[in-house]
Amino acid sequence: MTSPNSVAFLPRLRQLYAVASPLFKRDILARYRGSVMGLAWTFLVPLLMLAVYTFMFGRVFQMRWSADGVTDDSGTLGFALTLFVGLIIHSYATEVLTRAPTIILANSNLVKRVVFPLEIFPIMTVSTALFQYFVSLCVFLVFQLIATGSISVGILWLPVIILPFTILLSGLASFLAAAAVYFRDISQFMGFLATVLLFMSPIFYPVSRLPEELWPIFVLNPLTFVIEQSRLVVFSNNAPDFSGLAIYSAVAVVVAILGNLAFARMRKGFSDVL
Numbered sequence: 001m002t003s004p005n006s007v008a009f010l011p012r013l014r015q016l017y018a019v020a021s022p023l024f025k026r027d028i029l030a031r032y033r034g035s036v037m038g039l040a041w042t043f044l045v046p047l048l049m050l051a052v053y054t055f056m057f058g059r060v061f062q063m064r065w066s067a068d069g070v071t072d073d074s075g076t077l078g079f080a081l082t083l084f085v086g087l088i089i090h091s092y093a094t095e096v097l098t099r100a101p102t103i104i105l106a107n108s109n110l111v112k113r114v115v116f117p118l119e120i121f122p123i124m125t126v127s128t129a130l131f132q133y134f135v136s137l138c139v140f141l142v143f144q145l146i147a148t149g150s151i152s153v154g155i156l157w158l159p160v161i162i163l164p165f166t167i168l169l170s171g172l173a174s175f176l177a178a179a180a181v182y183f184r185d186i187s188q189f190m191g192f193l194a195t196v197l198l199f200m201s202p203i204f205y206p207v208s209r210l211p212e213e214l215w216p217i218f219v220l221n222p223l224t225f226v227i228e229q230s231r232l233v234v235f236s237n238n239a240p241d242f243s244g245l246a247i248y249s250a251v252a253v254v255v256a257i258l259g260n261l262a263f264a265r266m267r268k269g270f271s272d273v274l
Contacts, residue, residue: 023120027128046136049087050143054080077147081140085234086203086227088136093169093223094194095129100173101180101187104270111270118267119260122173130166144234154233157240161233164245165226168252171259178266181273202227 028042054077103121110116137158145151180186201223202210210218218224225248229240 023124024127024131027124028131042132042135043139046084046088046091046132046139049091050080050084050139053083053087077143081144081147082231082235083203084136084140084143085230086201088133088140089165089223089227089230090194090198090201090203091136092129092133092165093197095132096126096169096173097176097190098187098194099125099129100176101190103173104177104181105184118270119174119263122177122259122263123170125173125177126166126170129169130162133162152234152237154235154237157233158230160245161226161229161240164249164252165222167249167256168222171252171256174256174259174263178263178270181266181270197221197223 100122103125104111104118107121111118141151141155176186176190200218201221202218207215207218207224207228225244229244232238233240
């Protein structure tokens with residue numbers, strides 16, 4: 001038997017989808033409106049990023065991936081692909097963390113419209129960043145095919161890893177979007193935090209190369225588990241760590257709930273502040 005709450009929830013869900021769908025499309029198109037290349041930049045940006053990091057770290061610095069003392073002999077392109085897996089996850093998080101604090105402020109004209117679901121904006125921010133992640137992933141798959149002659153079957157595990165990460169980011173986006181209305185310095189701090197995360201995440205190096213006393217710090221970094229598990233399934237074709245995923249998912253759900261509760265509480269004062 002269907003409960004009254006579930007019946008009331010379905011129209012609300014349809015309403016949110018009806019509002020979110022055009023906003024998502026507008027957000028994607030607006031980013032490149034007026035440029036000659038248009039949407040092609042969604043593919044060119046990760047492609048250029050891969051080329052730059054391949055040249056700098058693979059050719060100039062002659063770096064190779066080394067875990068547990070074993071050096072990877074897959075060459076420059078193999079190192080670049082390993083690096084790229086971490087970079088696109090960092091870019092996904094950075095896009096959310098830097099855009100979320102400005103999303104309500106940029107749409108302040110809609111705040112006083114009582115019927116408008118403002119919670120759509122943090123979701124839209126995460127959705128746009130997720131779209132860019134999957135575009136970058138497509139670039140990765142093309143280059144993996146060129147480098148190895150095949151595409152890893154382990155890539156099919158990535159949605160299982162990215163889903164809890166997306167839930168976590170949605171909670172953070174909701175909190176940041178609301179809090180930044182009252183504390184405008186948050187947007188400035190997020191730019192700094194994105195740079196810190198770039199070097200404090202296992203992007204340019206594996207966690208196994210770190211001194212053991214630093215492991216607790218990196219474990220607390222929400223990007224560490226996602227990057228390490230993504231590389232595991234893509235390059236080793238192994239299943240992810242399900243026990244770790246279960247813990248990560250539980251934390252992500254808690255963060256999402258708290259973030260949405262904080263947004264609902266703080267949105268009551270938006271019209272007074274803006």
